[in-house]
Amino acid sequence: MFDPTEKNLFIGALSTGIIDLALEGYWAYMNGSGKPVDGQFPYIMIHEAIPPVDDWIVCAGFPVLLYALGKGMKKESFVQMAKGGAVYGVSELIGQTTYRVAKVSQTAPARYIMVRR
Numbered sequence: 001m002f003d004p005t006e007k008n009l010f011i012g013a014l015s016t017g018i019i020d021l022a023l024e025g026y027w028a029y030m031n032g033s034g035k036p037v038d039g040q041f042p043y044i045m046i047h048e049a050i051p052p053v054d055d056w057i058v059c060a061g062f063p064v065l066l067y068a069l070g071k072g073m074k075k076e077s078f079v080q081m082a083k084g085g086a087v088y089g090v091s092e093l094i095g096q097t098t099y100r101v102a103k104v105s106q107t108a109p110a111r112y113i114m115v116r117r
Helices: 004-032 053-073 076-106
Strands: none
Touching: 004 053, 004 076, 053 076
């Protein structure tokens, strides 16, 4: 059904997504139980328009870790998993950043909004 390269790409993307989902689920659980973790590592906001640190750790850090393991152990399968994780991670970070920039630009103070006369 899958050749080994496609399988490893899929496993990398799926594992990155599962780790991302686990961190987001923990954040939602803690907020729902009345103990918000906002401002605690890794749920730190650098700027409103930039995704929080937990997204950067999962979407960029995890694929880099897989890549380093693959190169260090000379395992091509880990390198392929890193590429699959990067496909998920880069698209997630682009989507998050685009959403956050649009949200911040819609709620900008009136002095920053150019009015055409």
